[in-house]
Amino acid sequence: MIIKQLSIFLENKAGRLTEVTEILADKEINIAALCIAETSDYGILRLIVNAPDKAVATLKEKGFSVSLTDVLCILIPHKIGALADATKKLSESNISVEYMYAFAMGDKTPVIIRVDEIDRANKIIGKLGIQQISTEDIYRL
Known part of the structure; x- marks a missing residue:
């Protein structure tokens, strides 16, 4: 999102x-x-x-x-390899990550990502089944 x-x-x-x-x-x-x-x-x-x-x-x-x-916020499991899986899916779709930052909370990790093609990345993330969250969702974590 x-x-x-x-x-x-x-x-x-x-x-x-x-x-x-x-x-x-x-x-x-x-x-x-x-x-x-x-x-x-x-x-x-x-x-x-x-x-x-x-x-x-x-x-x-x-x-x-x-x-x-504009940035994306995805929610990945807080487990070994989850970030690697998400970034691999982006790189396989030729989406370049300019920067990111994250914070682990329990069993989930919200990740803020700045990419070169945000609209295309947003659609790809949705198709790949990577959970996305809104600013409001961040406050509910």
Whole structure:
């Protein structure tokens, strides 16, 4: 299922992550998943939140560079080889994974995936029987 992910550019300095999380908390925006990719000078904070449009508007108002990106969220069993099986199915369909992040919860693992051809990947995942979940589903886990 295609969901919206925030991508926020952050300078690598103390307090910037706290500033973002406090701004979102003040607006009652809840974070379901996050990932930070960084270099020595800056980072990209990726978030799945319950109100992505509100989060983008709020953060832009506060001067942050932020964008929305379409990503997929699949749910795989939390067992050895499950991620390998899912990525193999994507690669066999010539879908390139740009990045992903995951978090295990009990016997299931939600995986956020950014791919090069999101609409085609979404259809292929559905045909392959890989379970997909929405942002709302993430909050119910």
